[in-house]
Amino acid sequence: MLTPAEWQAVGLSLQVAALALVIVLPLAVAVAWLLARKRFPGKVLVDALVHLPLVMPPVVTGYLLLVLLGRQGVVGQFLDETFGIVFAFRWTGAAVAAGVMALPLVVRPLRLAFESVDPRLEQAAATLGASPLRVFLTVTLPLAMPGLIAGVILGFAKSLGEFGATITFVSSIPGETRTLSLAIQTLLEIPGREDAALRLTLIAVAISVAALVASELVVRRLRRDVHA
């Protein structure tokens, strides 16, 4: 049904989205918690920075990543020389681009979820001897779980479909950085390959619907657990 190259694009997309989430989730949880619970100087700046990828043209985000994390970039050069980590024109770079683009979408529902957790419950946990970390892990995070799942789904979907920043930062290299979206775009450029483009499009739709259904099931399960 699918050619090996098409299968490769699907597998790579899932791989990129998964790594993007692994990178972005801890960061998003930390940022969302800070924004929801703490007052600190520069809070407005952090808030703006996180949301920047949402409002900037994706190409601009991709170009900034190239400037920062490219082989000649300020951070990229350091990472290459010190740890031998290279992002430019690698699938890991595609994951970084997808992650950056997904960050605001993951942070937003998480922040709302943290804000909706009653701080008086956290106080009660502290009087029972729970350290701030234990309070977070056993009270705040479980009660914010629906927000976390919403964030994960949105982030996953965004990562799967990311195009502009990815193609700018890591180009469209078959088998390395050519994800589903990039593959569809490439096929559309070639006359007579519309059928292949349509097949990949249907797969993209199927993956998105599956993710949505899965999240709905998990959220329902959680609700039942809390109110059972």
Place this chain on the structure above:
Amino acid sequence: MLEVDIHLRQGDFRLDAAFAGSDGVTALFGRSGAGKTTLLNAIAGLVRVDSGAVTVDGVALYDSVRGIDLPVHRRRVGYVFQDTRLFPHLTVARNMTYGAGRRPDRQALAHMASLLDLEAHLTRRPDNLSGGERQRVAIGRAMLSRPRVLLMDEPLTALDVALRAEILPYIERLRDEAGIAIVYVSHTVEEVTRLAERVVFLDAGQVAAAGTVDDVMGQPDLMAVTGRSAGGAILQGVIDEIDADAGLARIAMPGGTVWAPDGGWPRGTTVRLRLRARDVALARAAPQGTSIANALPATVMAIEAGEGAVVTVRLTFGAQTVLAHLTRPAVAALELAEGHQVWALVDAVALDPPVRLSGAPA
């Protein structure tokens, strides 16, 4: 032993409160806004304190001079909140063992669940519990964290009268078993009479009175808080006779005996009896041919005209204080003055049954 000396400001509000409480219940009493909850929060470390010290059994939780300010989770202060604050995502059992650490003591949980009658509810979620059950879970949860001191913030206020009557015995049991200092915020005289050994009366952030229950509750100025109809004195004595046919018990006190409805306590029990000021009448001569069961020989200590028609007469009855509410014409007709010997008349049917004093042998 709990020693508290706390000074803090929150905007225009100033709290300066010092008191000490040994094992057993110290009631924090006062109007809403007097600073009772703020004081509890300060002991627990939930609000910032400007200066002072809080020590439990010699361990400093806070000491501004020595620079000690333990974080909330290191204070081991059990806190029963007015709004229970149970964790909605955990079962009753896991709520109760939350403070017991990673390896909860099954036996301690079983004991506490039986003490609070919660065995049947351990696997349920707080959402499905009644108000009284939720409050009992909150009490058990605080106790199972093995606190050095237990703070209770009006744990019965959110409940109706029937539920209060249901929970009070559990708190009494806890008080008699726990062997730690309990600070109990309340504004009802019933709860204070039943539970407390000592009362700290807070007014606008300052300690207006502190001492044993009978000392503090007999002060006429407390009536502004308790409300005139609830105000009155609290007497202490030992049951020395029970008239089962009449349903009455006789309580021997230093100044004489008082008949009250039988509360079910055996002879020899040390009890506390509440005498509302509005239920006490005065006579200059020994009354004869009345239906009133009690005539207590007393001496007029002070006559204080209050607002409206009511005059509060403070009497001493064998070293215990009794308060009486009279009308102005009645005071004039009796020609009452300080030092007069009078009879305080109280009908037994007007009295609540006596309550056993905590710690006293049953």
